[in-house]
Amino acid sequence: MSSVLAIKDLIFGYPGQVPVLNAISFNVQRGERVGLIGPNGAGKTTLFLLISGIVSAKAGQIMISGSPVLKGRFNPAVGMVFQHTADQLICPTVCEDIAFGPQNMGLTPEEIAINVDRAAVSTGISPLLDRVPHQLSSGEQRLVALAGIIAMQPELLILDEPTADLDMRYRRRLVGMLKDMMQKSMLIASHDLEFILEVCTRVIVLDQGAIQADGEPPIVMADHHLMEEHGLELPHSLTAAWHRHRSGTECPENAVRGNVSSAAGKTNSA
Amino acid sequence: MITFNYTVIADSNLLLRWEIRHKIVGLLSLIFSISFIRELWLLPLAILLTVVIYRLSQLSFAYYWSRIRLPGLFLLVPALIMPFGYGSTVLARVGPLTLKLEGSLIVLLIAIKFLCIFALVLSLFAGTPLPKLVGAMHSMGLPSLLAEMLIFTNRFIGQLLTDLRQTQIASGLRGFKGRSLKELKPLAYIVGTLLVRSHNQSERVFQAMTLRGYGEESLIQRVDEARTADRLALVATLVPAAGLLFLQFYFSTAS
Amino acid sequence: MHIADGILPASVALGGYAAAGGLTWLSLNRIKSKYKNPRAMIPQASLLTAAFFAASLIHIPVPPTSVHLILSGLMGIVLGWFAFPAILVGLFFQAVMFQHGGLTTMGINACLIGLSSLFAGALFHIRCYFGSGSRAINGILSFSGSFLAIALGALAAALLLIYTIPAQLDVAAERAAIITLAAAHLPIALLEGVFTALVVIFLLRVKPELLEMEER
Numbered sequence: 001m002s003s004v005l006a007i008k009d010l011i012f013g014y015p016g017q018v019p020v021l022n023a024i025s026f027n028v029q030r031g032e033r034v035g036l037i038g039p040n041g042a043g044k045t046t047l048f049l050l051i052s053g054i055v056s057a058k059a060g061q062i063m064i065s066g067s068p069v070l071k072g073r074f075n076p077a078v079g080m081v082f083q084h085t086a087d088q089l090i091c092p093t094v095c096e097d098i099a100f101g102p103q104n105m106g107l108t109p110e111e112i113a114i115n116v117d118r119a120a121v122s123t124g125i126s127p128l129l130d131r132v133p134h135q136l137s138s139g140e141q142r143l144v145a146l147a148g149i150i151a152m153q154p155e156l157l158i159l160d161e162p163t164a165d166l167d168m169r170y171r172r173r174l175v176g177m178l179k180d181m182m183q184k185s186m187l188i189a190s191h192d193l194e195f196i197l198e199v200c201t202r203v204i205v206l207d208q209g210a211i212q213a214d215g216e217p218p219i220v221m222a223d224h225h226l227m228e229e230h231g232l233e234l235p236h237s238l239t240a241a242w243h244r245h246r247s248g249t250e251c252p253e254n255a256v257r258g259n260v261s262s263a264a265g266k267t268n269s270a
Numbered sequence: 271m272i273t274f275n276y277t278v279i280a281d282s283n284l285l286l287r288w289e290i291r292h293k294i295v296g297l298l299s300l301i302f303s304i305s306f307i308r309e310l311w312l313l314p315l316a317i318l319l320t321v322v323i324y325r326l327s328q329l330s331f332a333y334y335w336s337r338i339r340l341p342g343l344f345l346l347v348p349a350l351i352m353p354f355g356y357g358s359t360v361l362a363r364v365g366p367l368t369l370k371l372e373g374s375l376i377v378l379l380i381a382i383k384f385l386c387i388f389a390l391v392l393s394l395f396a397g398t399p400l401p402k403l404v405g406a407m408h409s410m411g412l413p414s415l416l417a418e419m420l421i422f423t424n425r426f427i428g429q430l431l432t433d434l435r436q437t438q439i440a441s442g443l444r445g446f447k448g449r450s451l452k453e454l455k456p457l458a459y460i461v462g463t464l465l466v467r468s469h470n471q472s473e474r475v476f477q478a479m480t481l482r483g484y485g486e487e488s489l490i491q492r493v494d495e496a497r498t499a500d501r502l503a504l505v506a507t508l509v510p511a512a513g514l515l516f517l518q519f520y521f522s523t524a525s
Numbered sequence: 526m527h528i529a530d531g532i533l534p535a536s537v538a539l540g541g542y543a544a545a546g547g548l549t550w551l552s553l554n555r556i557k558s559k560y561k562n563p564r565a566m567i568p569q570a571s572l573l574t575a576a577f578f579a580a581s582l583i584h585i586p587v588p589p590t591s592v593h594l595i596l597s598g599l600m601g602i603v604l605g606w607f608a609f610p611a612i613l614v615g616l617f618f619q620a621v622m623f624q625h626g627g628l629t630t631m632g633i634n635a636c637l638i639g640l641s642s643l644f645a646g647a648l649f650h651i652r653c654y655f656g657s658g659s660r661a662i663n664g665i666l667s668f669s670g671s672f673l674a675i676a677l678g679a680l681a682a683a684l685l686l687i688y689t690i691p692a693q694l695d696v697a698a699e700r701a702a703i704i705t706l707a708a709a710h711l712p713i714a715l716l717e718g719v720f721t722a723l724v725v726i727f728l729l730r731v732k733p734e735l736l737e738m739e740e741r
Contacts, residue, residue, distance in 0.1 A: 052443055074445045086467060087436035090459045092730040100456070104445025132731050134466050152444065305629045306535040341626035344529035348686075355702065380532050384626070387530040391628045395621045403621075413553055415563060416610050422571030423578070423614050424622070430572075430579045438583075449586050454716075458723030461580045461596075465603065465724070466732045468576035472569040479568065 002065070003027040004155050004185040005051065010060035012046055013209075020046045022209035023060070028156065028185050033178065035196035035217060036189040038206035039231030044189040045083075047206070048158050051187070052080050065155055076105050079154030083161040085145040089133040094125065094144050097133055101152040119151035123177060139170030146177075156185050163192040175199055193235040197221060205230055285327045286397050289500040290406035291493060296507035297323070297394040303511040304386050309521050310375060312514060313382050319510055320386040327393035338388055345384055349377050400424045405491030417490050426468070426475075434464055528630045528637075528682060537689050541633025545613070548639055552609035559606065566607065573604060574611040578618060585716065592713060597638045597678070598671020599721045601646030603728075605739030608642045609635075633685070641678040645670030649725075650739050657740070660726055667725040672718030679710035 005028040013019035020043045028034050036044050049055045051062055056071035063069070064077050079101075082088050091097035098119055102112045120126045123143045128136065133144055142162065149157065159178075163171050171192075178186065178199050190196055196203055197217050205213040205220060207230040213220045221227065222238045285293065300323070304316045324334070357372025395403070401421055408417040437460055438448075446456055476484075533541075556563050577600050584591035600608040613635050620628045627634060648670040655662045683706035728735045 054439055054443070072442075074442070074447070076445065078443075080440075080443055082436065082440055084436065087433065088440040090437060090441060090456065090463045092459070092462075092727055100441075100446070101444035104447075134463070134470070134731055148444065301629060302535055302539070305530070305538060308534075337624045338626075341529065341624075344626070345532075348532060351702070384530050384532070387629060388626055391530075391620065391626065392624060395624075400622065413549070415553055415556070415567065416549070416613060418564070418567050419571045419574065419610055419614050420617065422568060423575045423618070426572050427575040427578060427618070430575045431582070434579045434583070448584070450588060451586060453586065454720060455723055457583065457585060458720055459727055461583065461720075462724045462727035462731065464576045464580055465573060465728065465735060468572040469569065469732065469735055472572035475572065476565065476568040484564075 002030055003063070004030050004032075004065055005187070006061075006063040007051075008061045008063075010047075010050065010062065011058045012043075012050060012055070013058060019058075019209050021050070021057075024206075024209070024211050025060075026204060026211060026214060028187060030155075030185055031183055032202055033184075033186040033188065033200045035200035035203040036187060036206055037191075037193065037196060037203060037221075037232060038212075042206045042230075043209050044206055045160060048080060048160055048187070048189065051156070051158065052078055074104070076101070076152045077155045078158065079149035079152050079156070080158040081142070081145050081149055081160065081162060083164060085138070085141045085165075086134075088145045088148065089141060092132060093129070094131050094133055094136075094147075095120075095129040097144060098129075098148045098151045101148055105152060115151040115153065119147040122150060122181070123147040124173065138165040139167060142166060142170070142174070146174075154184075156187065157181075159186065159188045159190075161190055161192075162188060163190060163195050171195065193221060193232065194237060197235050197237065205232070207231070283326075283328050283397070284503075285323070285393055288503050289494055289496045290398060290402060291410055292496060292500040292504045293394065294406060294410070296504045296511075297390055299511040300507050301387050301390050301394075303514040303518075304383055304390070306515055306518050307383060308379070309518060310379060312517055313379070315510075315514060315517075316386050317382065319514075320389050323393050323507075324389045327396065329392060329396055333396075334389060334392065337392060338385070341388065342384075345381060348380060352377050401491050406493050408490045409493045414488065414490065418488070421489050426471075430464065430468055433467060434460070437463065528627070528634055528686070530626050530629045532686065533630055533633065534689055535629070537685065538629045538633060541630065541636055543632070545632040545635040545639070548609055548636060549613065552606045552639075552643075555606040556610075570604060570607040570611060571614075573607075574614050577611065578615050581615075585720065587712070587716065592716070594717055594720060595638060595675065596717070596721070597642040598645035598667070598674040598717060599724055601642035601644065601674070602649040602667055602670065602721070602725060603735055603738065605646055605650075606643070607738075608646060609639045612639045612642060637678050637681055637685075641674035644677070645674040645721075646739060648673070649736075653740060657736075658729075660729060663725050663729050663736070664722045668718040668722040671721035672714050675710060675714035675717045676707070679714065680707045683707050 007027070008025045009023045010021055010025070011019055011023055012021040024047075036047070038044060046055070050057055051064075051069060053069045053071050053073055053075055061068060064075065069075065069078075089097055091100055095116060098116045099112050102115045107115065116129075117126075120129055123146055125140065125143050125147055128140060128144065133141060136144065142165065146159075146162075162174060166174060175195065175198050178188075186200075188196065188200060200217050203213075203215065203217040203220050204211055205226065212230055213223070213226055218238065221235055224234055227234055288296075300319060304320075307313065307316060352373040353369050354367045355370075355373055356376060357370035357374075359371035361369045361371050361374065363369070401424075404412070404417050404420045408414065441448075441456065441460065446453065448457060556566070560566055577596055581593055581596050583593070585594055597608075597612065600611055604611050613631075616627065616631050616635055616638075619625045620631055645667075649663075649666045652662050652666050657663070680703075683703050686706070687702055725736065
């Protein structure tokens with residue numbers, strides 16, 4: 001499988017301070033949905049800014065589909081939905097906003113129309129196309145922002161706290177939508193651990209500028225000590241499994257997935 | 271909220287210990303008396319007074335230099351036009367242009383006054399929190415509506431600048447470069463969006479503030495009592511300010 | 526259009542403060558007679574002032590360089606009589622908080638920018654007589670208002686500079702200087718006009734209430 005994202009020995013920090021990211025390395029393969037969890041200030045958003053080319057690293061390398069990320073260079077292969085989606089919506093109508101990225105990519109009007117339509121259908125916001133983005137609910141705004149990014153057909157989709165302002169209905173819609181995008185590689189930072197557990201095929205625990213664990217979500221996130229050590233809590237759906245595991249009756253991953261799989265993900269607790 | 275990017279120890283800083291109303295009156299008088307100068311030979315006096323005040327403010331020269339670079343650009347236009355446009359005494363010929371004495375002297379006068387006034391303004395305001403400053407200005411007659419607008423604007427300006435920056439980053443990630451006039455429309459959208467968002471937020475802010483009793487009580491801070499030392503310091507600045515004015519008018523009417 | 530410290534004679538700078546004081550009194554009076562509870566408008570006017578201030582820091586590309594817009598016309602259109610206090614607040618922030626200078630000339634700058642802003646606002650709001658929903662009408666009025674606001678403001682600033690600077694100058698040179706200074710502002714005025722019209726049409730589509738503050 002080819003790597004959509006390849007990060008090697010990435011270092012980032014501000015002069016005179018402890019590095020925000022300290023020599024981290026990992027790859028994301030095509031179709032992988034990777035959750036990024038960790039306490040506030042762990043460096044998740046900084047990592048996203050580096051991958052998007054908004055800031056440049058002190059050392060190390062970031063490759064998207066084999067080409068290096070250059071600071072300030074527009075790279076439609078990476079699409080990011082911001083935590084505050086209002087920052088992202090600038091056009092007078094939803095339709096124009098979704099078309100904004102494809103237009104800047106220099107696509108023809110026909111291609112733009114097709115991309116807008118596909119993005120609207122896949123996010124389920126076709127009825128909103130003529131509406132004013134600023135008048136939508138925060139859930140609708142998030143879907144519009146997501147559609148605006150999907151319309152650019154990025155190879156890597158980055159979502160920063162995608163469920164922060166969603167009610168249960170929109171959250172469920174988002175979960176379904178992301179799971180349906182089988183071919184997309186994703187990097188999702190969230191404090192909503194249940195969401196990560198549901199959507200992601202892999203999870204990375206980031207704390208103190210380093211990767212503390214990397215593996216399958218039901219395994220990594222069921223590790224009570226690891227989670228506690230890095231300021232995280234067990235997701236509710238894994239808590240019962242943890243207790244059963246501690247009393248020796250069941251493995252946590254079995255409780256969640258219902259089948260036995262050897263530790264496919266490596267858990268390297270630091 | 272905007273804060274000044276330097277720190278001083280207030281206790282050892284005479285200018286920061288000076289009661290604000292007295293400081294405003296004293297230093298503004300000095301600033302205006304310098305702006306009245308038209309006699310070149312008064313400039314060294316102005317520079318001397320400025321240096322004394324700036325030393326008292328404990329601000330560094332590096333700070334002064336970092337602040338003056340941008341506004342200094344406003345001086346460029348007169349500095350480039352006037353030495354060649356004004357006067358009759360030719361100093362030198364530079365290609366088709368003639369450098370003239372009178373124009374050059376005017377530029378010198380303007381530049382030195384500008385540099386002095388800038389240093390005094392820094393000394394006057396640096397280190398004083400805005401709510402305190404506004405409270406003092408209000409007690410000196412600034413209308414309440416303006417005072418409250420200053421406090422509110424100060425409260426939200428930092429956040430709106432962050433919002434704007436985030437929007438620009440987000441648009442950049444969608445391929446917007448903002449480097450040609452063709453992109454004026456998206457830029458107008460960005461400004462329009464900023465206005466809409468700030469308006470929406472103002473409604474929420476107003477509701478939240480009404481719930482906490484806004485409308486009953488003023489946001490404006492009360493001022494401190496003045497001490498004898500504050501009044502003495504005021505006299506110590508008013509005397510040289512008046513002296514500069516007197517010398518200026520005495521010699522300009524005499525000549 | 527921004528006049529720096531030390532350039533104008535102090536008497537003109539003080540005169541500017543007096544005139545700005547008068548304009549402040551006038552606009553506060555109009556605000557008080559217009560709104561039943563003017564204090565209730567303060568959060569809205571202040572947040573918009575902060576937004577205008579932030580927007581005026583955006584680099585507008587004019588290859589090979591970039592400029593900052595004043596947006597005085599747009600302020601007049603959106604804020605109405607609140608534009609004058611908003612401009613005072615903006616200039617105060619520029620001079621004091623961001624330390625870009627201009628404390629002695631704040632009065633004169635407030636008058637130049639404030640009057641042009643009020644003019645653009647007044648011109649825009651005659652749209653009530655032509656049909657305020659039409660994009661063309663909104664576009665034309667907002668363009669003309671802000672174009673004229675900047676052009677006339679620049680002309681006034683040029684006249685002030687030339688007539689108050691103590692120097693012997695012959696009539697031809699004087700005329701040439703005024704024309705040069707004003708002409709240099711013509712592209713900026715055009716840019717302000719077009720930009721303001723684009724923002725106004727955006728607001729008309731997205732949040733028309735923002736254009737109606739003055740018409741309520």
